[in-house]
Amino acid sequence: MNRKGNNKLSKPWDHDRGVQVPLLIAICILVLVSFLILLNKDENPSSSPVFNNTLKSPSVIMNPTLETTNGTDFIWQIPDSPKAVLFIAHGCNGEATNFWDKSPTCETCIGLPEERLIVLNALSRNFAVLVISSAGRCWSFGEERVTVKETIQNWVTNQKLEKLPLVGLGASSGGYFISVLAIDMKFSSIVIMIAEGKFSQLDMIKEDYPPSLFIHMPKDEYRKEYIRLNIRMLRGKGVDVEEIECLEFPIEPDYFARRIRGIDMNTSIKLLDLFRDKGFVDGNGYMRKDGRALDLKGALEEGKIELKDKKLIRHVQEEMNLAFGYHEMTSLQSEKMFQWFESHF
Known part of the structure; x- marks a missing residue:
């Protein structure tokens, strides 16, 4: 668009039909593209898994x-x-x-x-x-x-x-x-x-x-x-x-904090950063390998990340396996x- 056209579009509404029509077309295209992106996201569980696992009775207590x-x-x-x-x-x-x-x-x-x-x-x-x-x-x-x-x-x-x-x-x-x-x-x-x-x-x-x-x-x-x-x-x-x-689905910064009791948000972010640095996770957050094939203990020691309980490393591995989407028990389909x-x- 030329400079004159840009000047006209800088006004709230110009009564020049030659400018209104292209603007309306552009807005319609933008709305349509946004709708298609949202629709595709909803239909693709690999890019947006459901993590809420809403319980029918949130007050349920484990007493085995x-x-x-x-x-x-x-x-x-x-x-x-x-x-x-x-x-x-x-x-x-x-x-x-x-x-x-x-x-x-x-x-x-x-x-x-x-x-x-x-x-x-x-x-x-x-x-x-x-x-x-x-x-x-x-x-x-x-x-x-x-x-x-x-x-x-x-x-x-x-x-x-x-x-x-x-x-x-x-x-x-x-x-x-x-x-x-x-x-x-x-x-x-x-x-x-x-x-x-x-x-x-x-x-x-x-x-x-x-x-x-x-x-x-x-x-x-x-x-x-x-x-x-x-x-x-x-x-x-x-x-x-x-x-x-x-x-499979991408790991987000709060992933481990949301899924694992005993891991806070700060630790969750550090874990993802470490796993990216180690090449366990790619730039888009996807696992490169199954968690069972990775030296998680060595990575945590090298990254100087201490979990509240050493047993939590099994919990981290399970959630990495889940994100890799090859072979792991899953609660994501509980509903x-x-x-x-x-x-x-």
Whole structure:
């Protein structure tokens, strides 16, 4: 635009139609572009994940009961007016103590961020929660399958919860386990997280197999393809099946403070700056590698960042894994997950 045109546009409104029309067109284009940007942001969960994890009952308090049977820990908590029972099977190297914060009733609990948020979401929706530790590093499918079934049934009976719907959630190794346990037990529905399930014995899958929701990270393309195959197989058997994809997303300065109890805003900012300097995170905030492949302890020592509790390094790694979006338990889809459970009571 020439200098004369600029002078005219500097006035509030010029009655020269030759200037008004281009200005109106420019404004319309600007509004349209802004709308499209916002629309695209809303439709792309990888650029704007939901972090609020709003609880139905914000005042819910963790007050678990820890029991040990034959050397195996199982932890449970029942809200005042339970409407369903949720059994959770953790992944490899996991244990029941990951799901509740440390407290007088569970001194060994460590409350990993995603696990504890799933439990808090369950309790806030009046789900009784039971988590059993696997006998080994990962779940097995022989005697342990029978033992867990009996433990769940005995606990439900002892707590007088047998009239309530029973739902199951399994992540990774626990996802395989819950998919098999669902053949033995009557679940009203299950969630198989970051796993394709174990459906090798197709003749054992009947129409009464519970409705199954797969929550997975499609960045793991190998597992994604098997999940799609199993979804088609289950639907072919008449089973109600859905899937939710969880994508990678950028880490923002307040990310660790929002997700991890015990990390303040200042530390969260320092962690992100350090991880950028180390090349763990790119200029846009995206993880370059899975958190398990990084020397986080060495990086923290080199960056002279001290966490309030050394155990928090596991919490940081879990949230880095989550942002990488390849293979990690996630609470980000809690709302949809519990809607799935509730829709099948």
